[in-house]
Amino acid sequence: MTKIFVENQAYEVEDGQSLLHACLSLGFNLPYFCWHPALGSVGACRQCAVKQFRDEKDTRGRLVMSCMTPAIEGTRISIADAEAVAFRKGVVEGLMLNHPHDCPVCDEGGQCHLQDMTVMTGHDYRRTIYPKRTFRNQNLGPLLNHEMNRCIQCYRCVRYYREYAGGTDLDAFRLRNVVYFGRHEDGTLQNEFAGNLDEICPTGVFTDKTVKRHYTRKWDLQYAPSVCVHCGLGCNISPGERYGTLRRIVNRYNGEVNGYFLCDRGRFGYEFVNSPKRMRQPLLLKDGKPQPVAKARAMEHLASVLRGNKKVIGIGSPRASLESNFALRALVGPERFYSGLSNAGQRLTAAALEILRHGPARSPSLRQIEQADAVLVLGEDVTNVAPRMALALRQSVRQQPMRAADQLKIPHWLDHAVRELAQDQKGPLYIATPAATRLDDVATETYRAAPDNIARLGFAVARALGASAPEVSGLSEAERALAARIAEALKSAERPLVVSGTSMNSEAVLQAAANVARALFAAGRTASLSLAAPECNTLGVALLGGGSLTEAFKAVKSGSADTVVILENDLYRRAPAQEVEEFLSCVRHVVVLDSLATPTVEKAELALPAGTFAESDGTLVSSEGRAQRFFEVYVPGGDIQSSWRWLREIMLGAGQREAAAWQNLDDVVASIASAIPELAGVAQAAPSASFRIAGAKVPRAPHRYSGRTAMLANIAVSEPKPPEDPDSPLSFTMEGSPDQPPSPLIPFFWSPGWNSIQSLNKFQEEIAGPLRGGDPGVRLIEPPTGANGSYFTDVPNSFEPKAGQWLLVPLYHIFGTDELSCLAPAITELSPEPYVMLNPEDASALQVAEGVEVTVTVGGATHRLRIRIAPGIAKGLAGLPAGILPLEGAGLPAWSGISRA
């Protein structure tokens, strides 16, 4: 710890920080713009000036920028010093010279860092009378608005976009007071993390375009702590609602998980909640057509179908909560519960889980991934499968070059100094995938190959690390040398990391990754192993156990089942259409719970409208193995409710009395904990519904929430009683405790004087550190630490191309692969058309040019697809877009011919 003096008062602060960081951590209100905890200091805006004194006797002092000055032992500063106060006020005055003062019509109004800082510094009168400079705005695509006149030239946008997120198509143009932040020409921003500009920009230049269509002020939204459902990483989010529609998503800081940033799928995918495809009422099949029916009628029907029925099975879902899956499992009994994962998905997830359980490598949090200093990626196109992890990996390559900064005593937060020293140097990051990835630009080396060869490279790296790992025969000289280089890089790192996952549908790839991690342990290195999971609760549903979809199909075929309850799962996305059709036609009763009218819903005898993440409570287990609770943002209209609540009612209707004990979410969680010891920790993911702060609940709405007495006046003049929430300690109003809730219960960040997202500073134990009381979530899987255990030994044979045949492999898309986000119009717009990707040599062998239509047969179905030619894809492979084509369950990788349409 370091002792510093602020206004002559002694304080202890963490070592090695900037004064700004230290002061904010101490809770002082010190304004800033260009500094950002994730981006460090560059001293551009000059807003953070304080007076620094040499010693006790120095009374004159001098102004310094607190963000650029280290807090070293004995540093004496004054924030309140008159000269410092006047200077800071002047900075805002300078920034406002050209600002349009258009807060009333600005999307940022009410959550604007510039507004907050203007008030904080006391600048309140415009002394200049001259014309302001004006700019032309650009169309930056469907995600972000551009309103350059509001710019204050803090450079945060380009620093974030280029230096942090690795984007190349946003830049600063011109100079002096006319610096223009935009693109070289109009067009959609290409970086997958562009949406964070909405929060990075301290004013209203970059704002969320999806919000524009249903704009609502920050203070008029009702929020809840939530978790993103669009991939397996479990980023924390704050969704906001008004008038029964979801209006936006903002980042909810979790120091161990997403930190300050989300990916664009997570930020903009929310509009599926408002989709016209939503089911709002039960649908009962009548004359071959689904007809809306009253809830009571639906429940009666269901009771008649289920009561005494011994042939019911349940198909769960990796996109439904643990609670809902568990409730289904309780309804049908553990042996008749199927996870809802495809055959391959089930096998691979189980394999991944086994690897994580046995260790020795631990699955790292995203923060730890960021700090890895050598990385091997086996098989995952990280940006498109686990997007936020790609942003973390981008930071990891800075770890090794940062050591040179340590030698010159340049603090890491002195951002440009560190970057200028490091220049283009990058720490080791090796990527082995079938096709090019969006991280290749920072990769040390890439290896493009078929899944089997990717696995073989992994096995070879393990072997190069330790002679007890299995030998890989038949490697080329180049492959052997590459494996040796990778091994060397990993071995000489302090925090090596192996990233893999299930997207290659290859157990061998997973095993190879596990071997590398094991070999590193054997060589005395504490490696971590991150295995990406495709969906928000893939790991959770795998922890519940249960058979795969194919096994469910078999159960029906064998006649041991004739009724199926399907939970939030569109089977057509999990298995070939033919098999699904066959299955559904064999089943006597198909009951589906889902939020959307999927093709499976269309086949249901009875469909029940389930709440989306925004309209229900539950727990998800991320690929890290972290259980996190999400809470209902608002009470949905119609008959929509959490699936687990439907299932509870169904159980009661079917005479299963044990469900009566489930009064609220906590009761379901308690049942899970007692039924499955590995999930016991789930109860600690968030405080229980009975939690109170000084007797009060945690308000979901900000205290300035307006129109409450009037907003429903068109329906009834008297203000209705706010809805009850038996499932959480959160209230559906602005009433409740004004105090900061425990971290898993923070619905939104706000603090007096800090209306923007920057108010987060007030919620952290330490700036950029954990939230007060620790970050949300409970890790469920902690492997034993010893390096015991044995290597996997099934090294696959080398991939052999076949004449006239291509090995079909799935390729993933941040916009397109995920089922739910694809229904958000902005995401739909960015999703690619179906295609088949070939290497240029293969394309010319096939005599097809870019864009030519061909037919490919996958999982029994024949698709007409356009050719995409990409040098990045390995020879002999044909890439198909996962999710956009139903590839899960199609048994990829598989061989197929390609013929001209």
Next chain:
Amino acid sequence: MEKVLTRYIQPDGVPLDARAYERAGGYESVRKALRMAPKDVTETVKQSNLRGRGGAGFPTGMKWSFVPTGPNAPRPKYLCANADEMEPGTFKDRLLLESAPHQLIEGMILAAYAIAADVAYIFIRGEYILAIERLQKALAEAYEAGYLGKNIQGSAFSLEMYVHASGGRYMCGEETGLLNALEGKRANPRTKPPFPQVSGLFGKPTIVQNVETLSNLPHIINNGPEWFKKLSKSEDSGTKLYGVSGKVKQPGLWELPMGTTIRELLEEHAGGMREGLAFRGVLPGGASTDFLTAEHLDVKMDFGGVQKAGSRLGTGTMIVLDDRTCPVGMVRNLEHFFAQESCGWCTPCWSGLSWSEQLLTSIEEGRGKPDDLEKLEFICKFCAPGNTFCALAPGAVEPLQSALKYFREDFGRHIQAQHCPWR
């Protein structure tokens, strides 16, 4: 007086070629230095008390001593000659570049040898076409004669030297802006510390030195530090290229002992004011220095002397204000330049300077308001040293703050009369 910097300059300004230059004593210092240990070269320069001629006056030898040396020092190391010369009113380096390119190259070899630099760039203004041509030619000759390239003069020392012509911006002259420009980036300045001596061009140890500073080095090595000190009339050693522009009888540039007074420059060398004009003030060292007035005529033009009088020696090239030129107009012209050249990085500079230009324009055009002077004073304080990221803005407000002090009445007359009294 002994000619030093201008020693090799021919009356027609055409530079000596390498042969002729050698015959006149050129490159002698290289041979001498190569027999010395690099640290002794640094030591000699330190003892000579040579201070930088680019404006800041930092002791040259001391700057070199911060460069890491020895077998573990990062490589390559770089030397950059700052030949950007874009400060209005400054026209000294152009003479040295156009007429004595070999002297600069010779000086650069010495500096590079002292810090064990591997590569040297001459960063020169893009508009200095003639100088660029002559430098290119001189460089080719120097390579030819074995003063550049591998194993210079049979020694173990090697040095590559290139000319880089700027894309044009005042900020390129600021030493860290220069480094960014050389890296092909926007010429925003860099954080200091770390200083370029430890992390500079391409992240490697780098020295940036003004052309005039470097041109002194051969003579210091040849004649020793004591000789160099004695050239001057003041505490600061050596000679200086002094210039005078404005409405004087003979504007020009002269090499004179350091410490020559303003009066001597103005009256003896520049021939006094033009007929019918009276002296009102002077920017002693280029556009970014404070005005001095008649009471300062006996100030010695050295680092300490000018500073004591409330201004800076700067580049030693003075701009004279006469009584028929509007001081408000002059300051408006200056602030227009600085506002235009602000790199746009830090708020006081990009916002304050453009505001000052707006205020000055409106005063000059007869639209001034009584409280405009307060606002201008605010901007001067706003842009004070330490408040901005680099020295551009503090330099920019020097003429403004001193004009407000010395010519306040003139500003007042503009505002009262609502027009410029000089028009």
Next chain:
Amino acid sequence: MLSAEERHEIEEELKRYPSKRAVSIDAMKIVQRRRGWVSDEALRDIAELLEISADDLDSVATFYNLIFRKPVGRHVIMVCDSVSCWIMGYDRVREHLTKRLGINMGETTPDGRFTLLPIVCLGTCDHAPAMMVDQQLHRDLDAEKIDKILEQCS
């Protein structure tokens, strides 16, 4: 498309720097010397050669005043508007030029012969006022001298 000579010249420059990006300004000047300015197309070609984005290169291009991102006339007149020239009669020079050419500062004559631009101090303050026409410096300007210079430009 970059011409073979342009490409060659840029590649020669690349030998002098440890990074490709470092050549961005030189490369644009090489192209500009031949074409008068740097078009969007040229910008993209150079960016591709240097393996940076067009946005990155344009960011650099728009910072520097000697890189022209708009077409210019056959002759570019750059008139010093800095302090010494201002004292010595910049206003007269500018007025004479704008009247003679019938254009304002920053414009190009309709016949594409001249572009008139202000420039900062040309480092010849003892011979103010001054201007540069193409590669040539002209000093101690007066109306007569200016007319002669203009006449010599085809």
